Amino acid sequence: DGGITQSPKYLFRKEGQNVTLSCEQNLNHDAMYWYRQDPGQGLRLIYYSQIVNDFQKGDIAEGYSVSREKKESFPLTVTSAQKNPTAFYLCASSGADGPLSPLHFGNGTRLTVT
Amino acid sequence: RKEVEQDPGPFNVPEGATVAFNCTYSNSASQSFFWYRQDCRKEPKLLMSVYSSGNEDGRFTAQLNRASQYISLLIRDSKLSDSATYLCVVNGLAGGFKTIFGAGTRLFVKA
Numbered sequence: 113d114g115g116i117t118q119s120p121k122y123l124f125r126k127e128g129q130n131v132t133l134s135c136e137q138n139l140n141h142d143a144m145y146w147y148r149q150d151p152g153q154g155l156r157l158i159y160y161s162q163i164v165n166d167f168q169k170g171d172i173a174e175g176y177s178v179s180r181e182k183k184e185s186f187p188l189t190v191t192s193a194q195k196n197p198t199a200f201y202l203c204a205s206s207g208a209d210g211p212l213s214p215l216h217f218g219n220g221t222r223l224t225v226t
Numbered sequence: 227r228k229e230v231e232q233d234p235g236p237f238n239v240p241e242g243a244t245v246a247f248n249c250t251y252s253n254s255a256s257q258s259f260f261w262y263r264q265d266c267r268k269e270p271k272l273l274m275s276v277y278s279s280g281n282e283d284g285r286f287t288a289q290l291n292r293a294s295q296y297i298s299l300l301i302r303d304s305k306l307s308d309s310a311t312y313l314c315v316v317n318g319l320a321g322g323f324k325t326i327f328g329a330g331t332r333l334f335v336k337a
Contacts, residue, residue, distance in 0.1 A: 217269040
């Protein structure tokens with residue numbers, strides 16, 4: 113079955129360490145996204161990529177980095193510069209109509225930094 | 227003013243009730259509209275797209291009013307399994323890609 117796979121489901125890190133969250137999709141979607149969700153709040157866009165080897169900052173890109181070397185993969189690195197990294201991170205993709213298409217989400221990575 | 231606003235709730239309703247959620251958006255150039263459902267500590271899942279003509283999927287009916295920049299979701303004959311957070315999502319192309327999520331409306335359906 114096609115879908116989006118995020119790993120790991122839970123991640124624990126010490127402050128000051130960089131950490132990379134994996135996101136892989138086999139939906140053949142061009143566009144991929146990373147969102148962050150904090151308790152009781154809406155989703156906020158970190159980065160998005162509409163095509164391989166290209167990506168743009170979202171609303172809260174500071175302290176994060178991404179790469180898009182393959183269509184299927186869009187890993188997110190949470191760097192030590194991110195002041196409040198503990199959150200629920202969601203990867204998504206969208207299909208042929210790009211921004212007019214609904215987003216399909218992975219099941220998320222819950223990151224805890226202590 | 228937030229770009230997409232929803233009543234945060236929570237809505238507490240008995241099984242079998244009809245419940246309506248509202249959502250307003252500020253960008254008149256918005257192109258597409260969706261309702262998502264999010265269960266506790268899970269990812270959002272697409273519930274339905276919203277079309278200007280209104281659309282229905284079983285017990286769920288979505289409406290869009292472009293003139294008033296307003297979206298609604300009606301759930302009839304509520305089930306316990308409908309308990310979740312419902313997210314209003316607006317996509318627009320003004321100035322480039324933009325998908326905006328509302329903060330969500332929490333629904334509790336009780337036996």
